[in-house]
Amino acid sequence: MKQTGLPMNRVDGEDKVCGTARYAAEFTLPRLAHAVMVQSPVASGRILAIDGKPVAAMPGVLAVLTHENAMKLPKGGKAAVQPPQGRVLSLLQDDAVHYAGQPVAVVVAETLEQATAAAAALRIRYERRSASLSFAAAKGNAYSPGKIQESEADTARGDASRAASAAAKRVDLNYATPMEHHNPMEPHATLATWNGDHLTLYDSTQHVAGVQKTIAKTFGMQASQVRVRNLFVGGGFGGKGSAWSHVALAAMAARHTGRPVRLVLQRPQLFGPVGGRPRTEQVVKLAADGQGRLAAIEHRAFSNTSAIEDWTESCALVTRMLYACPNVATSHRLVKLNVGTPTFQRAPGEATGSFALESAMDELAAEAGIDPLRLRLLNYADTDLEKRLPYSSKALRACYETAAERFGWARRDPRPRSMRQGQWLVGMGMGTATRPAKRSPAAASVKLTPDGQAVVRSSTEDLGTGTYTVMTQIAADALGYAPGKVRFELGDTDFPEAPVSAGSMTVESVGSAVHAACQLARHELVRLACRDPLSPLSGASLADVRLEDGWLRHADGKRAEPASAAIARAPGAAIEASADSKPGDETERYSMHSFGAVFCEAHVDPELGIVRVPRVVGAYGVGTVINAKTAHSQIMGGIVWGISQALHEESLLDERYGRFVNANLAEYHIPVNADIGDIDITFVPETDPHVNAIGAKGLGEVGMTGVAGAIANAVYHATGKRIRELPIRLDKLL
Missing domain, CATH: 3.90.1170.50 (Aldehyde oxidase/xanthine dehydrogenase, a/b hammerhead)
Known part of the structure; x- marks a missing residue:
């Protein structure tokens, strides 16, 4: 099975x-x-x-x-x-x-x-x-990092400034997100x-x-x-x-x-010596024609780094590829402060950048009098215009349709403050989710033993994401073994090398290596049986023998033997195989991303400014889903963190001393179960033959992207008040 x-x-x-x-x-x-x-x-x-x-x-x-x-x-x-x-x-x-x-x-x-x-x-x-501790004061000395990992800090296609000046509809907006810290x-x-x-x-x-x-x-x-x-x-979450x-x-x-x-x-x-998410201030300018088609986008991001090294929050990378627009200019600038060096924090760049971009798209929709979902569909990108490449697969349109129907978007009255439920103002907002589908070189080994067991190894990690489990499933299918006969071992540098468990790339990278190693072992087992005069399958063609549930079976349905018996007769009474897996030229031929659509309902108390998010609906296209349960958990965790980013999290820096005054779980606010309502998650069918051998895309971080923007948009729809700096607290609404 x-x-x-x-x-x-x-x-x-x-x-x-x-x-x-x-x-x-x-x-x-x-x-x-x-x-x-x-x-x-x-x-x-x-x-x-x-x-x-x-x-x-x-x-x-x-x-x-x-x-x-x-x-x-x-x-x-x-x-x-x-x-x-x-x-x-x-x-x-x-x-x-x-x-x-x-x-x-x-x-x-x-x-x-x-x-x-x-x-x-x-x-x-x-x-x-x-000490330099004020972002506002230090921003005047902001500088370009030159590169953001493998990307340029600044990019431009077309002439965004000229196109914007001639456009019928324009918005010019400023957004900010605070410093945040991991609290595993x-x-x-x-x-x-x-x-x-x-x-x-x-x-x-x-x-x-x-x-x-x-x-x-x-x-x-x-x-x-x-x-x-x-x-x-x-x-871990990147930290x-x-x-x-x-x-x-x-x-x-x-x-x-x-x-x-x-x-x-x-x-x-x-709070400090092990990184965190930096503060960002982002300028987003959008321009569109009278029908709502984007003519120009400018996204200029500022984020803090430390006094000892540069680290850049890649806010504007998402803007380069998400929507179809001929004229796009993006830039990143660093603000040097005497704080600890920032680092990756779940969906780095996309979490902060998508808040600004998706809020700005909502503001453009309001300015143009267009439904926010329709605006996104009008500007749907069938190809990656930044890289000038087709997508390896893209099910975003299906994500929009599925999530909108499950959410009941058609029932939304577009007028701000027009919907109520008892004392609460009700708002509906939406956002687009995306993260790159990344893959790095990885290696794995497998050993098949006469007791019918398979031991598969790679030096990857399980962050609570389910790596032990999904690798067991991948190995079981590749070998033809029951999952109970597979033991996956990880977390040891004595094992074949794996890349960092980050960037939503573990399944893509390590899973591909596990799949390759197990296929080699399976092929070797079949080959040995077909050449073994003591095997019932002796003399059979390799193409006629399959391995299912730990049994070698001939296509004629008459000859079979347990894999364990064939292994027991193998040299050394074991079969071992190793494989390396790495990206090929597919990265030069395709742009590869996970996508999703997220719809949020916000309830706001008009007198107290309290915000509640009773339900979130998300639909995602992530290629092959290896484990439906752990995948659902990953997306749910991302959505919960998006709610946390929108409404709760902020590391408060005392600019007199450079110390964080809420460096504890009592005062660093994160949501508890009572803060989370109904979360409805759907994976739309998506086949990607190009991304890797198992067709899987990363989903550990895509669930967080777009959520903060969707909540901010829902709060605006509920109240008529636009909050452009996170977190959205009651004092900002009163």
């Missing part, structure tokens, strides 16, 4: 429910010591003096690491700097301070309580220097242990291979001298895609003390 597409339960579900799933901080070793990171309260300056002697004498303290006694690293700890994953780290190599929250010391003790008390007692004297249930955690000149790390990461390479380069070691393990991740300072600091502390050391970041320590 084909497994792909079925809502198979998570294979790791029992371990998680029973508490036997081991996360990074739950591994333990003999003589384990505990480390606590000390951070600077100063946003800019240098360390003048550290009084470490009293702390070193405290009960249980094993070491106080500072720039005065920490091991010296190659190139000052910057040997592995290669953004976006090889970041500039703070590794106690000098006395400079670049942001409040920067690691400046590590205290190691016998127990966590002793280390925490000692870290709090450490006294450090600073020379304070002027599992904080960043690392356990480091040395065995001679070999290092083992148990690390909560989205990329064990990336951590291995980064730490090896940082310490001047060979990659083979570093092993990284990570069986489960309690949430664990890089090896941050605490990982190397744990290794340094373990080397210094000669003992295994565990370092777990405290909740407030997630």
Whole structure:
């Protein structure tokens, strides 16, 4: 029975429910010591003096690491700097301070309580220097990053300015999104242990291979001298895609003390030294003819970076391809602040950029007197005009139709403040969702054993997204085995290398490698049986033998044997295969994206300004859905985060000191179950023969895109008031 597409339960579900799933901080070793990171309260300056002697004498303290006694690293700890994953780290190599929250010391003790008390007692004297902490003040010195990963920071096709000046309808708008920070249930955690000149790390990461390479380069070691393990991740969302300072600091502390050391970041320590979403300010100009067809788009984005390196929020990339428009100009500019370096946060660029673009499309629809859905259909892009390529597949039109019908968009009265439900003003808004379908080189191996089992391996990670499960399904179908006979193993750099588990590309990348490796093993098993004189299938043509549910069967229906029997007679009593998978020339022939349409209903209390979102309807085209249940969960999680972005999340920076004043889960607002209403998700049928061998596109992040814009549009429809800066709070509506 084909497994792909079925809502198979998570294979790791029992371990998680029973508490036997081991996360990074739950591994333990003999003589384990505990480390606590000390951070600077100063946003800019240098360390003048550290009084470490009293702390070193405290009960249980094993070491106080500072720039005065920490091991010296190659190139000052910057040997592995290669953004976006090889970041500039703070590794106690000098006395400079670049942001409040920067690691400046590590205290190691016998127990966590002793280390925490000692870290709090450490006294450090600073020379304070002027810090850049106001986005508004620093924006005047904004500069171009030149490149955004593989794309140009600025692009232009046609003449947007001239086309806009001649257009019948125009809007010129400013939008803003705040700094935000990841708050996974599992904080960043690392356990480091040395065995001679070999290092083992148990690390909560989205990329064990990336951590291995980064730490090896940082310490001047060979990659083979570093092993990284990570069986489960309690949430990452992009924040664990890089090896941050605490990982190397744990290794340094373990080397210094000669003992295994565990370092777990405290909740407030997630605000700064491990990235976050930067603030953005975006200018969007749209121009259309009298019928609503776009004549010009300009999208100019500003986002903050840190004082130590550049990182760009790619807000305007979505604008380059989403709608059919002959004249488009986009740009990105960086604003340097004394804060921690930003990083990827779920749907980076698209989440913030689509809020601005989809809000602006709604404002253009209002200006032109056109239904917002009709405006998008009028400007539907059948090809990627930026890349000048056809789409590998695109089911967005079906997404619009399906979601609009399920939502009841036709019942919407277009007049703002025209719809009510009791005391509540009712608004309906919509937005378009999209994310690139990305694929990176990946490798996998498979071993078939005489007990009828298959062990499949790749050094990828399961972030809670269901990787264990979907890879089991892919392998089962490719092998012809029942899923209960497949064990997928991951999270170990001793396994074949996989790319970072980010960018919604794990299934596309690792799934393709798993599929290829299992097909090779299947072919080899059939070949051996057909050539084995002891097999009932001896002499059969390979084309006439199939492998189903662990049995080799001839097309004549008369000859068959268990795969386990054939394997038992194989050399070494096992069949092994490995495969590498990487993108080919399809990336030069097609533009590949996931798409979706999202419709939101907002209820607003006209007297109190309270906003509720009782229902969201989304339809998505993501190619082949490998697991209907985990796919639904991924989209639901993205929609919930979109609601959070629209109504709740904001990291509040005190511009006097550079510290975040709500660096905890009590005051960093995120939605709870009571904030979430009905979420209706549909996957429209979509076949993509070009994107990869299994036809799957990423869906971990597309569910978040478009949601904030749709909610902002619904709030406008309910109230007649346009909120252009997130989050939408009651004080902005009163």
